[in-house]
Amino acid sequence: MPLTVAVQMDPLDSINIAGDSSFALMLSAQARGHRLFYYPPEALNYADGRVWAKAWPVSVQRVKGDHFTLGEPQSLDLGEEADVVLMRQDPPFDLGYITATHLLERIADRTLVVNDPASVRNAPEKVFVLDYARFMPPTLITRSYEEAKAFLAKHGSIVVKPLHGNGGKAIFKIDADGQNLSSLMEVFNTAWREPHMVQAFLPDIAQGDKRIVLVDGAVAGAINRLPGKGEIRSNLAVGGSAEKTELTETEREICAALGPELKRRGLIFVGIDVIGGKWLTEINVTSPTGIVAIDNFDGTDTAGMIWDAIERRVAEQSGG
Template identity: 80%
Template sequence: MSLTVAVQMDPLESINIAGDSTFALMLSAQSRGYALFHYSPEDLNYRDGRVWTRAHPVTVQHVVGDHFRFGRPMSLDLGKDADVVLMRQDPPFDLGYITATHLLERIADQTLVVNDPASVRNAPEKVWVLDFARFMPPTLVTRSLEEARAFLAEHGEIVVKPLHGNGGKAIFKVGTDGANLSSLIEVFNTAWREPHMVQAFLPGVAKGDKRIVLVDGEVAGAVNRIPGEGEIRSNLAVGGSAAQTELTERELEICAALGPELKRRGLLFVGIDVIGGEWLTEINVTSPTGIVAIDRFNGTDTPGRIWDAIEARLAARAA
């Protein structure tokens, strides 16, 4: 199948090709003969029912410092000229991100957008996960210092993090003495208008925070992310290390519960985070990562599996 693929993402100059999932997807697409275009969400336009962007034809290669070549920029009608749009820019999940989903939703009946833009908008990672609270650690969503103090008194140690954060940024552990909790909530309340997520601290995080990737609702693989020295955060972006892993019975149960809903919502490439083999903390749908490490350990081809799923979706739409 020959496809034209428009990739909505961050600047290609800034990515680390050694572990970037979007770059791996682009390499795989190119190997299949797909035509690739790159554009930024800030370049989206709408008029008279059309959504278009200023896009660069792009070729990619796995050469550090020389990993992409742009062709001459052109106006690309995403509803007529593209078969697939990959929505792969990193959060923040702000009004700019949300507006991009609204615009792409207007072409979703013409062009396959991965992940489905309406579902991405309606499933923010630390909010939609509350639908599966039975798998989560004790969790509080609040802006209230009083409520946070009561939660700390109940659970002994807690973690406070932004409700729409990403990449392990601004995650804080508060010990039993509650030192700095009031200052922390004050800073969070100043920085963000929305509530914040407060969870019971899980000592099992020292053994790793597992990223499990699901493709069209099915498990494609997993990698265990182990915190660095003196850290509670295991994200690879903040110094965590990757290790090979297998899924526990509890993790398989979580995936089985999530899978049908992911498939129904058109969330084709999803990464979930599970601590201690049993506690679901996030469902990442905006720009999930981890497939390069998974394939390195398991000898799998997750980008190829994702493109197979995309081709199957396109074939079903055409039938």
């Protein structure tokens, strides 16, 4: 049955259609006959129990520079006129993002929101992962220079990163001599009110960091992301490159541990990051990426798997 799908995302004209996961999801939905609307997160409105957005009917095509066409904008009631809302805007996971989850939660009993907005709000990438600390590298959450200094003395080289950062931004390696740690903590404490994540540096990062995609709790595929020359960050957005990969036994164990909880929480599309075949570093639930690269290497259809899961959920929610 054709669905009405509202996609909440960043401006369409700014995406890279060659690798953008949101665009791949839109192409897949359109191919299935679903009707697509686009709106930016700031277009959300609420009054008298209704949540609506100024939204544009949209059609998409894989043509660089001419990849979308917008119709006339309309006021789209997301609780009554949409079957699915894809919440796909990029982080930062700030108060604007959190407010959007609160508004969309008010329609979640009538419209399927992917990923579930309450679960997205309660599972920020670098905090939710603490539930699976047995798979993580040594980790400290702090704003304290003294605590970070003691952690460095215990573990040697460390990595310091924002707790709610994204895309490999603002990740710093501090070597055993501690040079610049004090200044870095001062900068971080000025820039962010929340504590920061400090982790033991993993030399295995030179061999890459694996992005594993899970769909409704099941493994859909993975890529290995290699850091660029002179970099410790392997995110594709900061110059990393992707290669085909297989899962290790420990990675399968990690996925088996996470899968049932992701499914229970309504986190249909999730990307986890694993270093060295065994160290879980993030559980990405806000706007996961990587499905285009996975499909290019494996010949799979991860977007189709996601839509299969969405369509099942819609049918269950409507009693069909």
